[in-house]
Amino acid sequence: MKPYKACSCRDSETKRLLGKSCPELSKKGHGGWYARYEAPKSAGGKRRQPRVGPFVTERECKEELVKVLGRASNPKAHEERKTTLGEFLERRYGWRKSEAETGEGLAKKTLDAEREAIDLYLKPGLGHIRVVDLTDEHARELYAAMRKINRPEEKDDRSEILRRLVGARATREGRRLHSRSISESRIKRVHAVFHGAMTDAVRVSKIRTDNPLEGLWRSKGGKRSKGRAKPLLWTAERVEAWESTGVVPAKVMVWTATQTGNFLDFTEASEERLYPAFHLTAYYGPRRSELVGAEDQHLSLERGWLHILQAQADDELDDTKTEAGWRQVPLDEETVRVHKAWRKRRIEERLHWGEAYEDSGRVYCYEDGKALKPAYLSSRFAILIERYANIRAKAGEGWSVERIARKYRTTEAAVHVALRMVLPPVRFHDLRHGAATMLIAAGVDDKFVSEVLGHASVAFTKDVYAVVAEEMAADATRRIAAFIPRASRPAAVGAISVPSGG
Template structure:
C-alpha cells in the first residue's frame, strides 16, 4: 500500500508499459504517483487490489490513500466511488417520496421544499462532484454564492458556481424563481437538506466515513449567546420619552389595549383592504407566514374557528414553524363579522376580474385572487403606521381634518381616529406579542393562550409574556384610577395640603 511512481512509457521493442521500471522516472515532472490497496473480495470471491492515481506528488497520493482506506472495509464504498452528489440526491429523494406514498414518510410540502433545494441549489451547485470528493469548502462556496443572488454583488461575480445557480433559477413555468435576495433562514434550510443527505451517504450508504457538512455553521466565538428578547409595554411614560427623543426603548415593543384598539379603528376607517388579517393577528396572534398560508378550506365562519395547518415564510408553502403550530384558533363574534365582510368583498373582486381571476384558495389574497407575499402584509402595516404619524404631524401644523384627509387620500373618520392618541411604532410581528399579552392580562388561562399562539409549551408562554402582561394590567388599573373622580380622594388631598386653623 506504499505509494510508488510510475509512467505510461512503453518499451520500444516489446511495446509493453514500463510503469515503475521506466529509467526516466527520476526526471522532474515525469510520471505520477500511484498506490494500491486491499479491497473487499468481489461477488465471486476473487481478490481485488484497486489502484488510485496518478497524483503530482507523493503527499497527495498518501492523502487520497488515507481517504480510500477509511472506506476500504465497505464493498458499497468502492462500488459508489463514482457516484456524484446529484445522483445521490435524486436516489435519496426517490426513497423518501416512496415512503411518503405509503403514508409513513414526509409531508408533501416538505418533499416539495426538498425537491426545490435539489433543483435550485444541490444539483446546479455541487451535483457534478463525486460524493467521496466533497469537502466543507464546497458547501461554504455554495452558500457564499447563494448570498450574492439578486444582490448587487451578483453583477460583478463571474464564478462558475454562481453562473450555474443563476441558470437553474432562470425560469420555472415561464418565470424567474425567487426574485428577492436569499435570506440566511433559507440557506440554513438548504443546508439541512444537504447535511441530511450526506449523513445518509455516510451512515446508511457507507459511501464515505464522514459528513463534510459538519462544522459548516459555527456559532460566533467570543460572544455570549443572547437570550430571547422579551417585550416591553408602550406605557405612558415610555411613549412620552419616545416623543421627546425618538428612541425606541427595546427591540420588541407591545401596544397597550387602547393603542391596539385605536390602530384597528384607524385601519378599518382607512378602508384598508387587508384589515381582516390585521384584526385576526391583533386578536389571536397567528404568525405572518400562517396568515399567508391559510386556505379557505381551513376557515369556518359558521363554527367559528380557523385551523392553522401550514405556513408560507418565503415563496413556498411549508409546514408550520413547530409541531405545536398545527392548531385550531377559535374566533369571536367580531372577528367572524369582519371576515364575513371580507368574504363578500372577495366575491365582488372575483366578479370584477372575471376570467383573469386567479383562485389560489387562500384566505388572504391580492385583488386578482393570487396568493400574498408575506412581506406585503408587513409593508401594508408599515404604511398605515407612517400615515398615522403624518396625519398627527399635519394636525399640529394647524391643518383641518378635511384637508388632511385629501392630502393622504383617506377618510375624515380615519383622521379623527388618528387624532385621539399617540401611536408609537411596533413591528408587524409585535401584533402577535400584543395578542399574547392582552389575552394573559385579561385573565385567560395560560394553557389556552399557549395553544392559541402555537407555542411549544405553557412554560415558554409564561416566561416570555408574564411580566409584560402584569405591567399591562397594572397600567390599566392606574388609568382607571386616574380617570374616575372620587370625592373621598379629593378630601384626603385637601386634608394633607391645607393646614388646619389655630
C-alpha cells in the first residue's frame, strides 16, 4: 500500500508500458504517484487490489489513500466508487418520490422544488463528478457560478461550470426560466438539497464516510450584526417635522390607524382595481409575495379564512419565506365583503375577455386573469401615494376639486379624502408593519399576531413591534382626550389640537 511513482512511457521495442521501471522517473515532473490497496473480495471470492492515482506529489497520494482505506472496509462503498452525483441524485429522488406516493413522504411542492434544484443546478454543475470525489470546493464553485447568472459578471466569466448552468436554464421552451439573478435564499435551498443528498450518501447508501458540505454555510464571524431596523410611528410631531424638512425619521415608518384608514378610503374612492389587496395587507399584513401567490382555492369567504401556503417573490411560485409562513389568516366581515365584491368583479372581467382570459387561479390577478408580478403591487401603491400628494399640492395652488379630479383622472370623492390630512411616505411593505402594530395596539394576543403575520416566534413579534404599538396606543389616547370637551377642565389640560398630519 506504499505509494509508488510510475509513468505511461513504453519500451521502444516491445511497446510495453514501463510503469515503475522507467529510467526517467527520477526527473522532476515525470510520471505520477500511485498506490494500491486491498479491497473487499468480489462476489465470486476473487481478490481485488484497486489503484488510486495519479497524483502530482507523494503527499497527495497518501492523503487519498487514507480516505480510500476508510471506505475500503465497506463493500458497498467500493461498489459505488464510480457512482456520479447525477446518478445518485436521480436514484435518491426516485426513492423520495415513491415515499411521497404512499402519503408518507414529502409534499408535491417540496418534491417539485427538489426536482428543479437537481435539473437546473446540481446535475448541470456537478452531476458528472463521482460522489466519492466531491469536496467542499466543488460546492463553493457551484454557488459562486450561480451568483453570476443574469448579472453583468456572467458575460465576463468563461468557466465551464457557468456555461453548463446557463445552458440548463435555456433548455425549456428555448428561453431562460428566470430573468432575474439568483438570490441567496434560493442558493441556500439548493444547498439544502445537496447537503441532504450527501448526508444520505453517508448514512443510508454508505458511499462516503463524511459529508463534505457539513459546516459550509457559516456565520460572518467577527462582525457585529446591525440588527433589524425597527419601525417608528408617524406621530403628529414627526409629520410636522417631515413637512418642514422633508427628512424621513427612519428607514421603516408606520402610519397611525387614522392615516391607514385615510389611505384605504382614498384607494377605494379612487376606484383602484387592486383595492382588496391593499385592504388585506393593511388589516392582516401578508407579505407581497404571499399576496401574489395566494390562490382562489385557498380563500374561503364563507368561513372567513385565507390559507397562505405559497409565495411568489420572483418569477415563479415557491415556498413561503419561512415554515411559520404556512398559515391560516382569519378574515373579518368587512374584509369578506370587500373580497366578495372583488370576486364579482373578476367574474365580470372574465366574461368581458372571453376566450382570451387566462385563469391563473390566483386571488389577485391582472384583468386578463394572468398572475400578477410582485413589483406591480408596489408600483400601484407608489402611484396612489404620488397621486395623493399631487392632489394636495394642486389644492394648495387654489385648484377646484372638479379640476383636480379631471387632471388626475380620479373621482371627486377621492380628492375630498386626500384633502382631509397629510399622508407621510411609507413603502408598500410598511403596510405589513402597520398591520402588526395596530393589532398589538388593539390588545390582540401576541401569539395570535405572530401567527397571523407568519413570524417565526412570538418573541420576534414583541421585540420588533411592542414599542411602536405602545406609542400608537398613547397617540390614540391623546386624541381621544382632545376630541371630548370637558367643561370642568381647562382647555389646555389633555386637549391637544389635531394637526393636518393626524
